[in-house]
Amino acid sequence: MTRYLKQTQAQLTEQKHSQVPTIVSGVIADIRAKGDQAVRKYSEQFDKWSPASFLLSKQQIDEILTKVSDQTKKDIHQVQENVRKFASAQLRSLNDFEIEMSPGVHLGQKNIPISSVGAYIPGGKYPLLASAHMTILTAKVAGVKNVIGCTPPIAGKIPYATIAAMHYAGADQIYLLGGVQAVAAMAVGTETIPKVDFIAGPGNAFVAEAKRQLFGEIGIDLFAGPTEVLIVADDAADPFTIATDLLSQAEHGIDSPAVLITTSETVAVRTMQYIDQLLPNLQTANIAGGSWKNFGEVAVVEDLDKAYQLADEYAYEHVQILTRRPREALEKMQHYGALFLGEKTCVSYGDKAIGTNHVLPTRKAARYTGGLWVGKFLRTVTYQEVTAGEASGQLGQLCGRAARAENFEGHARSGDLRAHKYMGEEYRWIKDGQREPQQKL
Structure with a gap:
């Protein structure tokens, strides 16, 4: 029997009963329609932040790095080496393979990195350096070619250590931009912020809701509360x-x-x-x-x-x-x-x-x-190759029967054709160039 000496005094607020979804959908629609203009409007409204460019230049990043203490830099490198070591071990556990199912029938699997990823590094209450390691660095270990990092200013100031962590993690571009406007900009693309295929990283209720609403248009790591x-x-x-x-x-x-x-x-x-x-x-x-x-x-x-x-x-x-x-x-x-x-x-x-x-x-x-792990940044895809004529003909026979059991005549004919070519099977719709959907002879 379970006895509670202390139980919750409140219920977690469900977003569906709040204004969060409505606000988020409005911001996304505005950014989709107006691009950078809307991004700047919401950055000014929510973060009081409107620099000449949200993208940090190499010169700006180099200057920021000078403002981070040597000990903090050393600690960032040490933690990132731990993250890299574990993520690399995860990557090694994911093997490409090919098997011969039967003579002449080859099936295989490949793990291909996502091409472009957006990493959201929150910073509303605290400078969350660790989120840069977990998202940007893990994506890079997976082999993602282009990783965009977005993080908000904190109380109107640049979070120097967070930027350093993002840079050392391997971000290809770093934007000082936060909230729904950052997530939406990365998901739909604007004049200056390229569209990504996948967004990772934690955030507040608005960020989480933005990821939920944009899921499908882009991939996401998970819904986090x-x-x-x-x-x-x-x-x-x-x-x-x-x-x-x-x-x-x-x-x-x-x-x-x-x-x-x-x-x-x-x-x-x-x-x-x-x-x-x-x-x-x-x-x-x-x-x-x-x-x-x-x-x-x-x-x-x-x-x-x-x-x-x-x-x-x-x-x-x-x-x-x-x-x-x-x-x-x-x-x-x-x-x-x-x-x-x-x-x-x-x-x-x-x-x-x-x-x-x-x-x-x-x-x-x-x-x-x-x-979130290295596998989230990979697409596991398959490939097939049939190199033996007899195997293709036998699969054609099986495919024809299986497809007709589901009333998929077009699928069946693809199988019939191989059975005809490689095993000499005759079908009325093939013979003499006829195309009528008739039964097998």
């Missing part, structure tokens, strides 16, 4: 560590859920006490505290099997396992964006440093998809 964290803990877990790690994710946004599922009521109670003690001294307490108050939950269950079962029902973005045998979760759990195993591994490592991708599914999307 507020950051989520769930911790599974047994009686050996440290409540202070749990409290610290829950708050580390709650500070992402005022609507970021943070959940503890534990087999120990003592651990649960002490964790809540520590959260109350830690919040007053946390710089982001206004965000983390609000998120914890409205969307924090603490559940006590009878055993770890029940804990894993309940965690799977949540299907959260980040799931941290603080138990005596954390790797047990790899066998017991199915639904999560990413697992963080043991006290030595915190979710913040995944967000900022360790090398796995932090663009992950939220709002139960983990039940049907994983997060």
